[in-house]
Amino acid sequence: MKTALSTATKTPSFALLFDDFKQITKVGLSVSVVFSSLAGYVLGADQIQWQSLFLLAIGGYFMVGASNTFNQIIEKDLDALMKRTRNRPIPSGRMSVQSAFVIACLFTVCGIVALYVVNPKTAMFGAVSIFMYTCLYTPLKTRSPLAVFVGAFPGAIPFMLGWVAATNDFGIEPGTLFMIQFFWQFPHFWAIGWMLDEDYKKAGFKMLPTGKKDKGTALQIIMYTIWMLIISVFPATGLTGSLTLSVPAAAIIFGLGMVMLVFAFKLYQNQDNKAARNLMLASVLYITVIQVVYVIDKFLS
Structure with a gap:
């Protein structure tokens, strides 16, 4: 037994x-x-x-x-x-x-x-x-x-x-999709890096751009969030081939991006883990919703 x-x-x-x-x-x-x-x-x-x-x-x-x-x-x-x-x-x-x-x-x-x-x-x-x-x-x-x-x-x-x-x-259309998700990576992973900075340092990981949880890192997060937002609505200009975006869809995406940008500024202002977590959650919501918006807009346009 x-x-x-x-x-x-x-x-x-x-x-x-x-x-x-x-x-x-x-x-x-x-x-x-x-x-x-x-x-x-x-x-x-x-x-x-x-x-x-x-x-x-x-x-x-x-x-x-x-x-x-x-x-x-x-x-x-x-x-x-x-x-x-x-x-x-x-x-x-x-x-x-x-x-x-x-x-x-x-x-x-x-x-x-x-x-x-x-x-x-x-x-x-x-x-x-x-x-x-x-x-x-x-x-x-x-x-x-x-x-x-x-x-x-x-x-x-x-x-x-x-x-x-x-x-x-592979042309301008998939290239644009690539750039949207490319610029999104920075605020998303730097927010995670901010929250887990102490744990990452135990293993010697260098995840934050300045190496510290400071305004320099937060400023870079803001800059990349702005670039992400610009690229995300750029198909509304009609300059990205067959990848297009209607004005209402672009407005929704722009609004979501502004919410994420506000959280990025909050991180710059407060420099704490709570602000970083809010930004991380906003980034997950953003990339998920804009992909849905792009797909729905294709069939409604």
Whole structure:
């Protein structure tokens, strides 16, 4: 009886294994990336091909999951130093590096294959995203605040990736979608970096542009938020090819951007974690809602 009880205690349940799988692949982030990709696909497609849409969703999830798993393998020792990450599967000892590596490699291969079936350009951008996130952004986090700039490139690919998946073409339209999500990355991740600055410093991560929670960092957040807002409404000018935006849709997006800008100024004024958290939440709301607005506007215009 004692041996059986001991064995049962040591044997992980399916629920725990599934939870570890979700943590290693960062399911929440992966789903948000898939959402961006699907929004980009709908914007670019003249007619929705459901098989392509499904493969984009599956391939996108695999690619993001692979990037996150490689990241946690590389940073396993650093994750053990931080309160918010020490209970992740690898640093906690619940998952071996070998198991995580198998997952990452399997996800990479399956993701590239799925996206290649959609079209080769989509697979290429997906592969570039994994490479930049794993081989450039991840090691740079402990070396320079430029890590956020480098990480903004793979982070900005999903919205654009959907358009490329739908059209098999890269032009001003997907380029504009890329720039929207590119500039959005800075206020979003610097707000997170502000909130978690003390924890990040335990692992030697350099996430804030000035290295400190100061007005210099807050000012840069304001500047990038303004650029994000300008690019987000720019399609209303009619200068971005077939990617267009009606005046009412542009007004909604502009209003949302102004809300986010107000929170950025609040951070500049107060310089506290509460203001940073409000800005982070506003940024998540912004990028989600504007993608929905873009899609709805396409069908209403």
